[in-house]
Each structure stands twice: as structure tokens, then as C-alpha cells.
Amino acid sequence: MATTQVVLATNNPKKLIELRRVVAAAVREGSAPDIEVLGLADVAPYPEPAETESTFEGNALIKARACAERTGLPALADDSGIEVDVLNNMPGVRSARWAGAPTDAEANNALLLRQIDDVPAEQRGARFVCAMAFVVPDHGEQVIRGTMDGHVLTSPRGAGGFGYDPLFQPVGEQRSLAELSAEEKDAISHRGQAVRAIVPLVVAALSGGDLPGSKES
Numbered sequence: 001m002a003t004t005q006v007v008l009a010t011n012n013p014k015k016l017i018e019l020r021r022v023v024a025a026a027v028r029e030g031s032a033p034d035i036e037v038l039g040l041a042d043v044a045p046y047p048e049p050a051e052t053e054s055t056f057e058g059n060a061l062i063k064a065r066a067c068a069e070r071t072g073l074p075a076l077a078d079d080s081g082i083e084v085d086v087l088n089n090m091p092g093v094r095s096a097r098w099a100g101a102p103t104d105a106e107a108n109n110a111l112l113l114r115q116i117d118d119v120p121a122e123q124r125g126a127r128f129v130c131a132m133a134f135v136v137p138d139h140g141e142q143v144i145r146g147t148m149d150g151h152v153l154t155s156p157r158g159a160g161g162f163g164y165d166p167l168f169q170p171v172g173e174q175r176s177l178a179e180l181s182a183e184e185k186d187a188i189s190h191r192g193q194a195v196r197a198i199v200p201l202v203v204a205a206l207s208g209g210d211l212p213g214s215k216e217s
Helices: 013-030 058-073 092-097 107-113 180-190 190-206
Strands: 003-008 035-039 075-084 125-136 140-152 169-171
Touching: 003 058, 003 169, 013 035, 013 075, 013 180, 013 190, 035 125, 035 140, 035 180, 035 190, 058 075, 058 092, 058 125, 058 169, 075 092, 075 190, 092 107, 180 190
Parallel strands: 003 035, 003 075
Antiparallel strands: 075 125, 125 140, 140 169
């Protein structure tokens, strides 16, 4: 069975591991050709584009377009973050840099907890959002959104995952995302949903087809 290469436009090693795992599972379930997911460390270096858009979809497309243009390969990129109801859906696209640059997950989590310290549990609703963009040179582009609802805990729990995972308890769960196994997280996560939805489009495009317009899942 032939192997086709796709570049994931990220320098985040944990995100790359997660994406490779979810893509591999989706390919197995769909009996599709193998897809080798490369990271930016596997291709010639290029300047990372500024994420200047106000939406997850816009920033995901910026990254995927730049990667496809620079490498000549089909490119996947995601932009993801947490939206907190009482913060008017912030941090949103600023999630990775909420406490300032460079990215510091512990500082981001600590700042978020301070900002909603006096908010009761029933008002701590939030959601994780992932916009996954796929761009094929000369064959179009696609963006799919995945979401996972839940609420923000009062303190971190668990040692797994990354980013805001220790603070987030998904709807229907008694554990934080950081307390779930990798497989459990993949089954319900915003990123898992987006990747599973986009894999059939990746397979179709790599078989010679063009991509349709944007779509939400």
C-alpha cells in the first residue's frame, strides 16, 4: 500500500504526536492508504507566518497555505484554543499566548484561573475549539471545525495532555482532559473530531481530486 506524505505545520512536538496518532487511527478505521505525517522539523526550514486573523479558521489557513507554498507538499495546520463563557469566549485565538509570549502553559493556566477565581462552578462553561486546514498546492483548500464542550475546573488535575487540558472537564466526564488516556481524549476531543472529519478529504485529494469549500463538523 502506497504511503503519501502530508506536512503538519507545527513545531509543537506534543501536538504532532497527537495528530499522528489520530490520523493513523482514522486511516486504519477507513481502510485508506497510509499517510505519513511530517512535522516542520522534517522539511526545509522557512519563516513561520504571523497569525494575524481573528478566527481559528483564518489562522489555520495562514499556516497551511504558507507550508504548502514553501514545501510544495499537501499541508495540514490547526489553530486551536479554549473559549470561556464569562470571558466573552476569550482566550480564543490568543490561548497559546494568553499570559504573553513566548508560550508558557503553566503561566496561561495560572492567569486563566485568576481571572475567573470568583466565578461559581455553574458559570464556568467553556469549550475547546480546533480549526483544521488542509491545503493542496494547485488543488484547493478545506477547513473543518471541531468543538468539545465542558467547564473550567478550580485547579489543575492530571499529568497528561498539554496546554489547558488539566483545567478542562468535558461534558459527561468526571475527569479532566489531562486525566484521560490518549485514546479516551482522541475519541472526544475537538482535534480528534476535526482530524477524523478531514482525513477522508485528505485521502480523496491525494488521489487526484480537488477540495470543496469550507465545512464545519
